Amino acid sequence: MSDTQVQHQSLHELCQTEAFIGRHIGPSVADQAQMLTDIGVQSLQELTEQVVPEGIRLNAPLNVGAPRTEAEATAYLRSLAKQNFVAKNYIGMGYYGTETPAVILRNVLENPGWYTAYTPYQPEIAQGRLEAILNFQQMCIDFTGLDLASASLLDEATAAAEAMALSKRVSKNKKCNLYFIADDVYPQTIDVVKTRAEAFGYEVVIGKAEDALNHDIFGALLQYPNRLGEVLDNRELIAAIKAKKAIVTLATDLMALQLLTSPGELGADVAVGSAQRFGVPMGYGGPHAAFFVTRDAYKRSMPGRIIGVSKDTRGGTALRMAMQTREQHIRREKANSNICTAQVLLANMASFYAVYHGPQGLKTIATRIHRLTQMVATAIEGSSLQLLNKQYFDTLTFKAADNAALVERAQSAGINLRVDSDALGVSLDETTTLADVAELISVLTDESAGDVEALDSQLAEQGYAISKDLLRSDKVLEHPVFNSYHSETEMLRYIKRLENKDLALNHSMISLGSCTMKLNATTQMIPISWPEFAGMHPFAPVEQAAGYQQMIKELSDWLIDITGYDALCMQPNSGAQGEYAGLLAIQKYHESRGDDHRNICLIPSSAHGTNPASAQMANLKVVVVACDKQGNVDMDDLKAKAEELSDNLSCIMITYPSTHGVYEEQVREICDLIHSHGGQVYMDGANMNAQVGLTSPGFIGSDVSHLNLHKTFAIPHGGGGPGMGPIGVKAHLAPFVAGHAVVKTGETSQDNGAVSAAPWGSAGILPISWMYTTLLGSKGLKQSTQVAILNANYLTNNLSQHYPILYRGRNDRIAHECIVDLRPIKEATGISEMDIAKRLMDYGFHSPTMSFPVAGTLMIEPTESESKAEIDRFIEAMVSIKGEIDKVANGEWPLENNPLVNAPHTLADIVDGEFDARPYSREEAAFPVVAVKANKFWPTVNRIDDVYGDRNLFCSCVPMSEY
Incomplete structure (x- = not known):
């Protein structure tokens, strides 16, 4: 955009220019135009029409609204956070205040x-x-x-x-x-x-x-x-x-x-x-x-x-x-x-x-918590309250003449007690202070706490309120790692030393197919540390969490709109748990209709492993449906099995776009077929990143889906968790989603069993997805999906000149991910997908998804937040690796000794005096292309022996000398 064009924009246009969309989406407008030209289309809309079947395309925009700027979204979410009242919580029941060390x-x-x-x-x-x-x-x-x-x-x-x-x-x-x-x-x-x-x-x-x-x-x-x-x-x-x-x-x-x-x-x-x-x-x-x-x-x-x-x-x-x-x-x-x-x-x-505090520090914290609890117990014993505990660590249970009045008095003082049938309770924690104890004693006994410091001295002489037979006598955390890093300087360096060994998104693109490693923006992450969100107890009175409830409602409403469903259950705290929760809802629905015998779950052979595992957990019998040579569900096999199993058919679990990275043309036919046999359609939400704003599970005809908020909606993977897997459902399944025994989460579902410990799952990370959705708005969400498809097709178009692409959809396009078939290369040269995955580390990249859903392949998903420059860098690496494979194929490098089978290369390799015996140079090993020199990531270990690790199973800390 020229200076003149900027000069004549309206204030609204100027604000939108600074909106988050351009921060989240990697390729610039100019880069998008170049990429579109490279793949032979004129616009994102034309690409969408080529890729997404017309019959499932949405004919109206999403209702999420206009995108907010980062400042606007932060200010509004801050206003919601201020509606939360973080009381002094003594509820306990597995949740406690804690001091997160700042380091x-x-x-x-x-x-x-x-x-x-x-x-x-x-x-x-x-x-x-x-x-x-x-x-x-x-x-x-x-x-x-x-x-x-x-x-x-x-x-x-x-x-x-x-x-x-x-x-x-x-x-x-x-x-x-x-x-x-x-x-x-x-x-x-x-x-x-x-x-x-x-x-x-x-x-x-x-x-x-x-x-x-x-x-x-x-x-x-x-x-x-x-x-x-x-x-x-x-x-x-x-x-x-x-x-x-x-x-x-x-x-x-x-x-x-x-x-x-x-x-x-x-x-x-x-x-x-x-x-x-x-x-x-x-x-x-x-x-x-x-x-x-x-x-x-x-x-x-x-x-x-x-x-x-x-x-x-x-x-x-x-x-x-x-x-x-x-x-x-x-x-x-x-x-x-x-x-x-x-x-x-x-x-x-x-x-x-544990490393920071060490064994002595942890015991000190525990002893302090116990001492404070002893002080409260002593006060209760000297009052009209009836203490029920004989020995305890941090939790006391007692009865009052009027429990309800005491609860009300405590809440008036900003204190939450545990209400336990006909008794009350308190649990103290690391954040409890002497002043807190004095206040708590005063509230509980309706009298002054007196000299709490004198009481502390008296109790110190008495020792623990635990019998000697139950006191720990063995030593713990003797390993040096728990006894070496207690100063902040040492702790900081230890954390940094470990961080340096790991490749994450802050170094380079992680192109894992089906895992959607997109930008987790800083603005989205900041609110999870706000005390109004971080300090809330899950069993606090709901009225104290008004801001949380409003945020959850707004996010739920947006997700309902995005998915085309009628209701949403936020409780499942992983994608796999969402699958389990969705299948339970289906089974409860069948049971409500007298169809208890429906216990067959059809699952395509290409499905995620969690699908059949979740079906087994829901006590369903898995029947596998074949896929055709194009990677689509084999409709003849599906029709035959649906007909044969019709009386007992519970559901089908499908992923859309398919796990093979294509929009199957017959997806509506699949839904109609299953419904005609009395079954329900579970659509795995793993690939929602290719649906948002273009189509939706509910619009396609599905009955229930889980949403991987840690994929499509930007909650980060965290090295293997956290996750969040809420389920969207059609109206007829809404009464059968998870309830909760402690906190009421819904009118119709309250008596249903819980699938997670907390009523709204991992609510503490929901601000991330809330921010992501509102920052992009209806326009940005759709554009993100379209650019994800553009990036994938651009990457595929370039890689296809060097590697075979296993599956393609309509118009020879793919959805948001592609599968590179390496089986012919392995058959011809002996170089495997494992060798390529490890060699990519030398180029500074994490491998794409290896051997899933097809053995001997790499599944690649660039996501919309990767720039053209980064995608080009990845393409350059893959093309360079193909050149290395060719050197093995023509005999220039022997199969048993080349950069691929020896990858990854560590600094120890490069300085090894015997390296010159290899048929390739140190520079070819560590700096195979010029771009690597500017941002080198050094793996700290060589290729790991998996077989040795399983045959010699050792799953605890090794001596420090081994590190």
Whole structure:
């Protein structure tokens, strides 16, 4: 635009010129014009018409509204945040105030080097976050006294449900179908476990913990300390339950375990809980990292991811995800779980919290919390209140003559108590001060607290309000990593050292097909740290969260418009959990109509592994539908199977555009066919980035979809989590979405079981998607989709001159991603897709999605936020790699010794005196094209030996000398 044109713009036009659209969309207007010319079209609209089938194109714009500027959006969201009243919360129940060390807040949570990284499937360029997660595993192993920890799960309740599933798999009481839950477990946990049990067809009995012995069960779930705060010595009970061949799970608290005997020492088989209070804000329910720790004997039955230690080709220590063959992407419906999202960013924060404070610092924090609780307990005992606890860590339960009046008096003072049937409770935390305790005592007893400092001195002499038999006697966190970085200088350098080992979006394009690694704008990220959003307890009275509720409603309304559905459930806190929640809604709908027998789920062979794994979790039988040579659903096979299974057909799960990266022409026919046989259509939301503003699942004919807010709507991947997977549904399914046992989330769905611990899932990250949507507005959302399609077709057009493209749609176009077929290259030269993936690291790029959905391929998705320059740089790398492959093909380089099979190259390789024995130069290894010299990323380990890592499974911290 010329200076003259700018001069004559209106104020409105000038404001729109500075709108976020131009910041988010990578290619400039001039670049877009050049790219359109290169692929042979005149405009984005013409490209849209060539790519998207006419019958499913929206004929009206979205109703999201005009785009806001960053300043406008921030100011409005700030006004909503101010409507939240963050009371002094003593509610507890698994959620606590915590102090996030500033060095972790600024350098991890708010640092794109940590939050824009992808799941560490390419471990050579993920050694930093892998070390942080390994520290998390070690921390959980130490505190729980068990053998093997996962890399984190979605929340405490989900972890408990997974423990039930593990119990069923490994219990020797094979014919039993009954699971026991103690009635003093957190209610939200009971809710989620009951929902999972119902789907699996397990029976559940809830009662006093000791009643477990009166039943023939395959497993039992106990809480330690329990919901009322009581710390019980259940050693004998646990031993007796195990004697009946049942598996015992303890839901527990990492902070309490600083003082208490470990679950492993008590005899538990599994320990689960939340690491939230280790420096991760409550965020109105999440995201938080749950932990899952069990005995070594059950390692093959564990859910989720595990980080293990292996070796690289130089013999050095290297970290990787261990036992990946357990994952749902490979085992599909035979996987241990459908979980693919861990909570890596939050697990990293928790592990850094433990590293920063160290064992002594953590024990000091725990002791202080306990002392303050003792002070409140002493005051209660000296008042008219009836204290119910005999021994406790941080939680007290008591009765008043008039509980309701006391709750009202507390709320008037800005204090939230826990309301527990006929009793009240308080849970103290790291943020509680002496002044808070004095105020709390005054409110509870209606008298002055007196000299709290004198009371502190008196209690210090008495010691803990916990019996010696239950006090921890073993040492924890003895590894040097937890004893070396307690000054801020050292901690800062440690975090930076790990960050430097990881390739994230702040370095270069991450072109993973199906994973949509787009810009996570700074303006979108900033509000999650605001105390009005970060400090809200998920069970606080709803009226205290008016700003949160307004934001959630606005975002829900926009998503309903974008998806073409009638209602939205915000509870699922991962895409896979959204699938599970959507399938449960379908099954409850069928049951309401007397169609309990409908239990068949049709799934195309190209589907994500989470689809069949989720179907299995919903107790559905998976029947695979074939795909044709073009990658589309084989309509003849679909019609035959739908006809054959008509009476029992529950649903079909499809992805649109397809996992093969094309807009299938017959998608409406698929929906109509399934509906004609009484089934429902579940449309996987993984590829919504190619739908927004152009078409929608509801308009196409689908009944339910989950939305990966961590893909299409810009919540960052965080190195493997957080995620968010709300589901949109048509009106007839709305009464059957998830409810919640603690907080009312909807009129018609209230009695439905929960799928997540918190009523609105990981609400703390919803401001990101709210900001993303309002900053782009109707115009920007549509344009983003169109540019995503442009970028993909531009990249495909250029790569197709050097590599075969496996699938194309109408007019020889693709949707938002393409699949490069490397099988002919491997057959001709021996160079594999793995070699190309590792070689891309030397060029400074993360590999595209490897061998999914077709083995021997790379699936590439550039996203709309990548510039033409960056896409050209990636194309240059791929073309250069093809030239290297040609040198292997013509014999210039031997197959067993060339830059591809030796990739990635580390600095240790380049300075190795024996490097000259290789048939290529150091410069060819490390700086294969000129662009690399300007921004070199050095992998810190060589190619990792996956087989060694699984055969020699080691999933805890190794000696510092090995690093």
